[in-house]
Amino acid sequence: MGNTLLTERDGALVVLTLNRPEKLNALNAELLGELDVSLAALAADPSIACAILTGSGDKAFAAGADIAAMLDMSTEQARHFSELGHRICSRIERAPFPVVGAVNGFALGGGCELALACDFLYASNKAKLGQPEVNLGIIPGFGGTQRLARRVGIARARELCYTGDTIGADEALRIGLVNAVVPHAELLGKVKDVAAKIAKKGPLAIAQCKRALFSGEGVPLDTANALETQAFAMLFGTADRREGMAAFVEKRAAAFEGR
Ligand code: COA
Numbered sequence: 001m002g003n004t005l006l007t008e009r010d011g012a013l014v015v016l017t018l019n020r021p022e023k024l025n026a027l028n029a030e031l032l033g034e035l036d037v038s039l040a041a042l043a044a045d046p047s048i049a050c051a052i053l054t055g056s057g058d059k060a061f062a063a064g065a066d067i068a069a070m071l072d073m074s075t076e077q078a079r080h081f082s083e084l085g086h087r088i089c090s091r092i093e094r095a096p097f098p099v100v101g102a103v104n105g106f107a108l109g110g111g112c113e114l115a116l117a118c119d120f121l122y123a124s125n126k127a128k129l130g131q132p133e134v135n136l137g138i139i140p141g142f143g144g145t146q147r148l149a150r151r152v153g154i155a156r157a158r159e160l161c162y163t164g165d166t167i168g169a170d171e172a173l174r175i176g177l178v179n180a181v182v183p184h185a186e187l188l189g190k191v192k193d194v195a196a197k198i199a200k201k202g203p204l205a206i207a208q209c210k211r212a213l214f215s216g217e218g219v220p221l222d223t224a225n226a227l228e229t230q231a232f233a234m235l236f237g238t239a240d241r242r243e244g245m246a247a248f249v250e251k252r253a254a255a256f257e258g259r
Helices: 029-043 075-094 110-117 132-136 144-152 154-163 169-174 184-199 203-216 221-235 239-249
Strands: 005-010 013-018 050-055 060-062 099-103 106-108 120-124 128-130 166-168 180-182
Touching: 005 029, 013 029, 013 184, 029 075, 050 060, 050 110, 050 184, 060 099, 060 110, 075 110, 099 110, 099 184, 106 110, 110 128, 110 144, 120 169, 120 184, 128 169, 132 154, 144 154, 166 169, 169 180, 180 184, 203 221, 203 239
Parallel strands: 013 050, 050 099, 060 106, 099 120, 106 128, 120 180
Antiparallel strands: 005 013, 128 166
């Protein structure tokens, strides 16, 4: 493995940093392979409470799939590349802990799609987001046509995907693509604060909450509510649930153990 992905543990938090700053963290096969392997390993690690995904350097989260690497791709290679991107995005969505995106600059094309797979995003005031693939004669291939529509509504997704326009952080906030805009230098600190807040909660509850929100999207409300009921009831069989409620009654902080 190379060093195109940096993984930094900080207690129950892990910061994943896309690391090809000289190429604005453009996503090549090596970086995506590292991300794929790393996310698979983290999903199996019960000591992780929250992950942060960000980009190395001062300019980019990720400026897209690596265009130079795509230049000579065959149809079949492109299919595999798209499937790899989809698998990674799916790993982010299915991880048993939240993945918060810290959009520290350009999040274009595949970079925007990786961001869209995160649970939610905070952006630097310098961030620029968009799906400019049509400028290259292609379309988003890591779920952008689908997740962007779900995040910001289909009409705005159509406009962004058809025009290839890049939008700034304030516009991204206005349309609900990012949750907050933070002064550039403060971004990672703010995201670590919210991640640390999440990490103090019961991890089983957070995992079930993430799952209910994810699984319920796009299914009929009755079905989605039934999933919620199942998860709600299941949590009553956990030690963490008893501890959380006992701590409230005893007016003390809960000590969750993830069981
Ligand atoms: N794929 C491959 N290389 C990329 C890249 C990408 N998606 N985005 C940036 N780079 C490389 C540049 O080729 C350049 O490399 P070089 O120094 O070896 O020439 C380096 O990263 C810096 O980029 P540069 O274009 O010089 O920076 P800039 O500040 O002038 O422009 C962008 C920034 C983001 C506007 C511009 O890089 C860009 O348009 N990138 C492509 C965005 C895109 O279409 N993404 C979707 C891909 S599907």
